Amino acid sequence: MEEPAAFERLVYKNASNFHYMKICLVLENGSRNIEAAQFKQLIVSGLRQLYGEVGAAFPFDLLKFDPGTLTGILRVYNSGLVKLWSALTLIGSYQNELCAVRVTQVSPFLLALSGNSRELELDQASPTGEKLLLT
Numbered sequence: 001m002e003e004p005a006a007f008e009r010l011v012y013k014n015a016s017n018f019h020y021m022k023i024c025l026v027l028e029n030g031s032r033n034i035e036a037a038q039f040k041q042l043i044v045s046g047l048r049q050l051y052g053e054v055g056a057a058f059p060f061d062l063l064k065f066d067p068g069t070l071t072g073i074l075r076v077y078n079s080g081l082v083k084l085w086s087a088l089t090l091i092g093s094y095q096n097e098l099c100a101v102r103v104t105q106v107s108p109f110l111l112a113l114s115g116n117s118r119e120l121e122l123d124q125a126s127p128t129g130e131k132l133l134l135t
Contacts, residue, residue: 019081020063022105022113023088025070028098036065039072043084046091046101051083060084063110071104073113081106 025039040062048056058080065072076084088101105113 016108017077018075019078019106019108020110020113021074021076021081021084021088021103023072023074024102024104025072025094026100026102027070027094032097034067034070034094036062036067036072039065039070042091042094043074043088043101046087047084050087050090055083055087058083073110075110078108 025034025042043060043062044056047058051058060074060076060080063073063075074084085103085106088103091099091101093099105116107113
């Protein structure tokens with residue numbers, strides 16, 4: 001007599017090894033000309049301040065940086081997400097100027113950072129003829 005087929009259920013919490021973060025640097029006195037290398041160095045120094053030299057060697061990648069808006073996209077291993085996020089939160093100055101790093105989006109999928117539903121504009125016009133902006 002044949003045995004019934006075995007059923008095995010696999011559940012993955014997160015199939016991705018990475019998380020992606022969209023962050024923005026906010027300077028007290030407006031924007032400056034900052035290059036991608038300087039932006040990454042700011043993050044490394046934040047890691048060094050919080051976690052020491054070992055923390056400064058923490059692996060993360062700056063995938064994209066827009067110097068006009070001071071916005072960047074970071075890639076970090078899942079195991080280091082909280083460590084990186086905490087270091088970003090505690091960054092308070094850049095070249096003796098007060099600043100803050102805002103984490104605007106986090107996702108295990110890079111594609112999810114391509115849009116932001118909080119800034120979605122509809123193509124439909126309101127009865128008064130103006131564009132609608134969802135907030």
